[in-house]
Amino acid sequence: MTLAVVPAPAEMRTDAAAAPFTAAPGSTIEDVVSFRVVPGGPPESYRLRVDGTGIEITAADEAGLFYAVQTLEQLQTFHGDSWSIPAVEIADAPRFGYRGLMLDVARHFFDVDTVKAVIDRAASLKLNRLHLHLSDDQAWRIALAARPLLAERASASAVGGDPGGCYTKADYAEIVRHAAERHMTVVPEIDMPGHTHAVGLAHPELVEDPVVSDAVQDAAARFGGGLPTAGEPYTGFAVGFSSLRVGDEATYDFVADVFGELAAMTPGPYLHFGGDESLATSDDDFAVFVARVSQLIADLGKTPIAWHEAGAAPRLDDTTIGQYWGFTTPTAGMDEKARAFVAGGSQLILSPADAVYLDMKPEAGFPLGLEWADGPTSVRRAYEWEPADLIDGVGENAILGVEAALWTETVRTLHDIDTLAFPRLAAAAEAAWSPATGASALRTWESFRTRVGRLGPLWARRGIRFHRSSEIDWSAA
Known part of the structure; x- marks a missing residue:
């Protein structure tokens, strides 16, 4: 049985x-x-x-x-x-101590009740970290007393011109409390030095003018949203065009204000400072910036986390944890940057985009999601990868954990979240909690597709509007 x-x-x-x-x-x-x-x-x-x-x-x-x-x-x-x-x-017992779900609340905003519902869903699968992506080119989502203009001027927009929003301190405290009751730790992310166009709506003196590359123009032509313009809200999909002014000391005053206040609001040990897709920042400036910011966060008594690109910085604080978002077969030197964190004595969180990026379409022609991570990501592909085999030189002891990610360019409601996350979030949870692939008769695709299919009635009772993928045996549902 x-x-x-x-x-x-x-x-x-x-x-x-x-x-x-x-x-x-x-x-x-x-x-x-x-x-x-x-x-x-x-x-x-x-x-x-x-x-x-x-x-x-x-x-x-x-x-x-x-x-x-x-x-x-x-x-x-x-x-x-x-x-x-x-x-x-x-x-x-869990295989990894860090088992996460990232929710992007910057491209589309989700109210506190929706975030709490996501926490409930994640905790039911034994996940114990909620990574909140609180800022991006489209908007800033957390109110801070030290920088009130961010909430006042940079929170009203979203992808596609949809309504925005911002969490008050009380909202954030409620999210943290609800998560803690379910043994989840909130990991807030303020992305920088790229993905910072929204900062310029509140503090134009801190950002460079947008760099409109061919890739940015192609994204605008494909997805709409227009081209980024200094001082105007951005509602498109393009990435890599924005940057803080890395050479200006006022920028570091801003960073200190933001992370200092966020650290005081966050009981968990982690502060994520992004560092991905900083294509409008020179390599030298990027290295200087992430080194300073990682040290600033460490000096606050928190553990810095950064996306794997920050591994290229030679003076990154050695407590910084890397988060790998490359493919299951690494490309373009992404694995080398990720290994740098391990070489420095730290660890990695694994979020391979072509396996556990839940915003990828689960099948061709699906109404939600994107396809840039090597086409649609089936449930089977979400399941059949082994963390300890992902990056050469990064074995079991160098892996802090696994985190699924849900970016929200096409996601507007809790229904949308459910449809893209389930059942693939269960596959990510198994990679994070369960024994290594093949170490148990249960840790196989055939076992998983049967077990997860039998959860259909439970998910339905809980109001989870999961995608009934044809890959799964839902006969018990």
Whole structure:
């Protein structure tokens, strides 16, 4: 019997001949489970035993208890007002400590309730980081007392001219609180020195004029939105045309104000400063900038994170974690830049674009998503990659974790988020939590497509409008 546990646990034994546990009508999991915390095991680990007499959970910490409950909810079968769980024993612990989902709230804005719903969905798959992409060329999304003009002048726009928005400090605190209750850490990103056109709407003295390359013109012709113009909101798809004024000390005063205030608002250990696609910044200026900003963040007592391009900087703070967004077969020296973080003694977060960028179309002709990451990304392709084999020289110990990313050029609603994320987010979660590919009979594509298909009823009950991919067996849904 294959049980619908996603991500796959480290060890699972079932007894088809044994009686399942059947709950009394109206009972919840919390009503009938015996919970126990026994410190000493791996962080977030748990042991689960179910038989006809009851359900027992033992965990190393509160997070382990939470993840065990997520497993139980996946195993539930409902019978009218009652429910049952088959006889099973599970011993489980995560492979990686960092298991993330990035949500781009800059290209399209999502209100607090939508972000909280995304947190709930991610946590149900045992993800424990929410990376919020809070700024880009299109808009700035966080209100800061030190720089009030950012919220006042740079938050109203979005891709396609859609409505914008901005999180107040109270909004941000509510997101952080909701995430923490589900054992998730918020990782805020302020992207720089590129992706900063919106900064110029509030502080024109801090940005260079847009560099309109052939690639920018091609993107405007293909997707619309016009060409970027200094001092005017940008609503298109193009990237790589903006830059902060790296040689101006006022820029670093701005950076210190932004990250200093954001650090005080963020209880988690990480601050992400972007560093990707800085095509309008010279290589020398880029190296100077990311070195200074990484050191500034480290001096605030936080761990800097940057996209892999920052690995090219020779004086990057050695605590900086790299985030790789290249392909599963690296191109254009992306792997070399990523390896630089490891050579400096740090680690990598893996977000291969042609596997776990959820904004890619799941199939040709799909109404949402893009195709630039080597065409549509099927569920199978999202599943069949092995983190420890992705980049030569970057083995298990050099990987902090795995993060799926959802950029939002074509995404406007929670329905859109669900449609692109599910079931592919489950594939990313399995890469982040479960044993290495092939290390378990469960850690195979055939097992996954069966297990994830059996989650259809649970997702439907939760209001998740998932894409019923033809790759998945939804017969139980």
